[in-house]
Amino acid sequence: MATILTSDGESFLATETLQNESKVIQNVLEECGGQGLVPLPNINSKILKNILYFSQNDELEKYDDVREVMVAADYLAYDTLVDHCARHIAQVVIKGKSAEQIREYFKNT
Numbered sequence: 680m681a682t683i684l685t686s687d688g689e690s691f692l693a694t695e696t697l698q699n700e701s702k703v704i705q706n707v708l709e710e711c712g713g714q715g716l717v718p719l720p721n722i723n724s725k726i727l728k729n730i731l732y733f734s735q736n737d738e739l740e741k742y743d744d745v746r747e748v749m750v751a752a753d754y755l756a757y758d759t760l761v762d763h764c765a766r767h768i769a770q771v772v773i774k775g776k777s778a779e780q781i782r783e784y785f786k787n788t
Contacts, residue, residue: 681708683717689724693717696734702756722751733760742767746785 681693681704698704707717719727729748732740739748749764773781 681714681717683719683727685722685724685727686720687723689727690716691724691727691731694731694734697731697755697757700734700757700759704755719755721754726751730755730757730760733763737763739763739767742771745772 680695681698683691683693683704685691693704698708704717708715722730726744726747729739729741729744730751733748739745745764745767749761749768752758752760752764773784776784
């Protein structure tokens, strides 16, 4: 089992699902023989906790940071989570919003 090191210095055990579905983690593990430390300098512990929760429950624990989770999932090449976040944003966050409101939502992404 791989250990993930976040940008703020916390370490977490990767779930089997995350190891199997993240192409980035798979590539790092292939390079180090299947186990080891996977540094993720672009993902902090708050976001990684939500990613790990999703990998065990097929839903996010908190949706308040769904944009940041989607960016991190894209960085990890974790397509199942990217799709989940995009669907949530489309169905809940931006549904019924004007083009200007949508631009404002994505402005800092």
